[in-house]
Amino acid sequence: MDTYIALDIGGTYIRAAVYPHLGIQPICQKKITTHGKGSAIERTCDLIADMWPDAGKVKAIGAGAPGAVDSKNGIVYSAPNIPGWKNVPFRQVLTDRFQVPVVIGNDANMATLGEWKLGAGQGHHNLIYLTISTGVGGGVIIEDHLLLGEHGLATEMGHFTVLPGGPLCGCGQRGHLEALSSGTAIARYIQEQIQAGVPSLLSENPSISSRDAAEAAAKGDELAVAAFARAGTFLGQALADYLHVFNPSLVIFGGGVTLSGDLLFTPLHASLERHIISPQYLVDLEFKTAALGDDAGLLGTLTLARMTS
């Protein structure tokens, strides 16, 4: 039987699955840590070799990697949290080693492809996928095509100035959506407010996570509620901008922070409606939560591999 091998390379784990020619049930699946004996590239190659099917042809290998990935030229420009991944000709490395077609892409784009083709986005032609967790990322489908840009660097949805001069972002800029609405930003805001003397159930917690914040908010902690409201309000503002620019029929929300539900979404939708320039943008517009969970990246990579081989 012909197969595809899909990889989801993250800062902590490398996940891999072998898929049949058709269908989305993996024949086998494996997860190793990204850091360990050997470089991440060697570990990836060893994992592929380890999973290589005994029989049948591997039609293609697909790999999703974090950071700036030029999927057209097969290069990983930079991958945060993976030391040494700078301008790696990743597609060439895998092609040379395994002698089959290789496709690579940014992990958020792969998740977008997965959700569009096999998850919450099925049937839609124009959609935005936003994932809100440690950072804010995402991808865009336009007329059934993934938006990549000239060098595959498009849809850095979190690196978009929503408050000039605002909080520092992980990228070094200020006031980006990620710096105001990510889980990290929510936790940091609570910490800053506690330091400024605002009372909170979290004041004894030395390392607040966005899950801690959601739990405190559920118990009525006003600071935690305000922190989600702030994040949601900026998300609504940015989403209005994105609707003005992309006019999609669906917005998919993924990432751990969106599990906080109404805490985030009530202020988000209120802000969106305040910021939209015409109700036309909201006509028939659907909002869904991501359906594929942790498998979105693998299934998106599978989708890409199938589309291109």
Add this chain to the structure above:
Amino acid sequence: MDTYIALDIGGTYIRAAVYPHLGIQPICQKKITTHGKGSAIERTCDLIADMWPDAGKVKAIGAGAPGAVDSKNGIVYSAPNIPGWKNVPFRQVLTDRFQVPVVIGNDANMATLGEWKLGAGQGHHNLIYLTISTGVGGGVIIEDHLLLGEHGLATEMGHFTVLPGGPLCGCGQRGHLEALSSGTAIARYIQEQIQAGVPSLLSENPSISSRDAAEAAAKGDELAVAAFARAGTFLGQALADYLHVFNPSLVIFGGGVTLSGDLLFTPLHASLERHIISPQYLVDLEFKTAALGDDAGLLGTLTLARMTS
């Protein structure tokens, strides 16, 4: 000889041209005022009838209109400055009357198509067109396709929050790019500063235009220079966001305000470089000024008509 009829419908003038099957030299061209005897739709129909060629087949009629235009369904949702244009089934009206294929689009999108296919954007596959005049508008080409969105409402490039709570925009929202960087915004800023007591060569001018501002700046007027710097700085910030989202190979600038040259572009590029998250976005990126002038809309509409018939 087979021909195409292209229309550029604006708030002041309706322009029309008959083009041959091939080439971009019009066989004839005409301009009437939008307002006058009869509705704008009647005036448009009369103009088409008036220009209808005596011989040969009209292969298609194309029309660009301002405002929110659903080019897929052929509807003008709203056209500012043209009274009564609300949810007009414009394509159907023209098809019924003239019995030939009709294509319609937003005027900024038509200009984007024109510049891409026949003007400054030739040879590029991913580009952003930004026009800065009374307002800020534009369009986006992605992999040789015009970005339209689900209902054709995409690429409202000026309605994008660059300063939350900032100056009022024509659309009723605050802090949009158009409210900070359009010609109107530049003039308004100068007027406000003069009222606040800032000295300027323009202090006796009761109705400052952006051209007046450029002339004063050329004479060394510090307030006028500062007004362009402010507009350029916000444009640079917004352009960084757009590069992060679209990763194009070309940015085309059009519109009267861009004629002010370095006054606008020096602060714009300085701001862009400050705001970009990675120099990768600037590798091979070109900047050009629009090449087709007032004909961009007509030539873009011609392009659309030729592409679809």
